[in-house]
Amino acid sequence: MxxxxxxxxxxxxxxxxxxxxxxxxxxxxxxxxxxxxxxxxxxxxxxxxxxxxxxxxxxxxxxxxxxxxxxxxxxxxxxxxxxxxxxxxxxxxxxxxxxxxxxxxxxxxxxxxxxxxIPRTTRAQIMDVLSSQANIAGYKAVLLAAYSYSRYLPMFMTAAGSIAPAKVLILGAGVAGLQAIATARRLGAVVEVFDTRPAVKEEVISLGAKFVEVDGAADASKAGGYAVEQSEDYKEKQQQRIAESIAKADIVITTAQIPGKAAPILITTLMLDQMRAGSVIVDLAAATGGNTSVTKNNETVHYRGVSIIGNSNLPATMxxxxxxxxxxxxxxxxxxxxxxxxxxxxxxxxxxxxxxxxxxxxxxxxxxxxxxxxxxx
The missing domain is CATH 3.40.50.720 (NAD(P)-binding Rossmann-like Domain)
Structure with a gap:
């Protein structure tokens, strides 16, 4: 051979x-x-x-x-x-x-x-290339966001005054999302997380983040560990909750993808309009269309003071x-x-x-x- x-x-x-x-x-x-x-x-x-x-x-x-x-x-x-x-x-x-x-x-x-x-089963974990590479992507996404952000991530109390910690919003608590949570928390940020799977709530909380729940998610237990498409009713409720969180977020990491389909739009133009100038979004789903309405793969788009970094191949940077x-x-x-x-x-x-x-x-x-x-x- x-x-x-x-x-x-x-x-x-x-x-x-x-x-x-x-x-x-x-x-x-x-x-x-x-x-x-x-x-x-x-x-x-x-x-x-x-x-x-x-x-x-x-x-x-x-x-x-x-x-x-x-x-x-x-x-x-x-x-x-x-x-x-x-x-x-x-x-x-x-x-x-x-x-x-x-x-x-x-x-x-x-x-x-x-x-x-490869089926994303327990036996297949040692050969799960999506997980091993997503782990790197989640880590590097936070570092890239921190580098691009114009303020501190941790809280600072100095003689010149106090700096509030950055608020990080992570959409998707798969392998990339969980690593992004851990990295953002190590850097001192306050983290909120959305995911369609209630089962990941415990993992999110164990990493020190807040899990934002949206009722009515489609059952993904028979999808072999991959994401599934959600109902229109769920998407509407999800967008309402995301809109509330994104208006307060300084950094957003998006990771949502559905195999064989375009990435779902989780961040609309209206939501982008509510973000404050200087905020940063790192979109890990850019190669399949992106999770924002303005994402472009392998480009950084500046929209009304918000930087949207489209990069689906962050593992190649390590x-x-x-x-x-x-x-x-x-x-x-x-x-x-x-x-x-x-x-x-x-x-x-x-x-x-x-x-x-x-x-x-x-x-x-x-x-x-x-x-x-x-x-x-």
Whole structure:
């Protein structure tokens, strides 16, 4: 078995596997090829990979010769065209948002495993790439907001006068939201939190934040750990409560996303009008439209004195640790599809393997992707 690690394109600074994991794969009789400079932006140089037993190769050689190819971001069609049939690609492929690309992978008889579709169960936690990367995003979102905010976060009492603590509002108490709560509290802010799941109230309170409840949320217990769309009645009540809190907030962190759909608009233009000048919003859902009415991905929009920072890829701003955590997730997943001798063994009776597989034998096999395709038809 030959595993190939590609250098990411555009502004992606992370790398799929780090030297520590390469060494463990060598022990499983897996040969690892690494594209020259693949880990440079994450501060893992080629020498480190070679010391771990990897071979440095050109991209074309990896694409044509490796059995399983790692590309963290969704691959371009040009890249797919260079991969022979029946090979495997693995990464955060976002198939629910790239249905036409999924069809293309199937037409090329590529087996695709997308780690962002793994069921979010207790057993799958050690390979949950969404959680490991969201943890970083929540942490960095607060630091970015604090850097952009024109005032202190903690309370200060000085001879020159007292400074009140900043009020931080966090929309969504998933992994990113919980880490944002913890980080904002460590910096001394007063924190309020909204979430559609009453079950997270205890976690929010344990971190020192106030949980703002809205009655009538749709049951998400059967959604595999993912968010679900809410009723119009609930959305109306939610917006009323958010409007009350956002008028007092200095910093807002938004994290709400629904797989396969545009991010819900939680902060309307009218709400933005009520925020005081100098306030900051960091929108982690920017790539799928954003949680505010004016969010633009990878841009900072200034609206009537409020800064709205659209950034869905904050983990890439901490590439060393983000890559290390992601690589460990990948390795734990690989142990499900490789034998101890390094041979491929695809057990589709395993719910994690089945949930992660998008295309196989020239067909689209993922139920969630097929459901989205039916909705688009």
């Amino acid at each position: 030959i595993a190939g690690i590609l250098k990411e394109k555009n502004d992606e600074t992370r790398v799929s596997l780090v030297p520590e994991i390469v060494k463990q794969l060598q022990q499983m009789s897996v040969t690892v090829w690494v594209e020259q400079g693949a880990g440079a932006h994450a501060f893992y140089n080629d020498d480190a990979y070679m010391d771990a037993g990897a071979l440095i190769k050109q991209a074309g050689e990896i694409l044509s010769g490796a059995d399983i190819i790692f590309t963290l971001q969704p691959p371009s069609r040009d890249l797919i065209d260079q991969i022979p049939p029946r090979k495997i690609i693995t990464g955060i492929l976002q198939p629910l948002y790239h249905v036409s690309e999924v069809e293309y992978w199937a037409s090329k008889n590529i087996t695709a495993f997308s780690l962002d579709t 590439p060393a640790d983000a890559s290390k955590l992601y690589a460990k997730n990948v390795f734990n997943f690989l142990k499900l599809i490789l034998t101890k001798e390094g041979n491929l063994l695809l057990n589709f009776e395993d719910d994690i393997v089945k949930g992660a597989c998008i295309t196989h034998n020239g067909e689209i096999v993922n139920d969630r992707v097929k459901s989205v395709m039916q909705q688009l038809a």
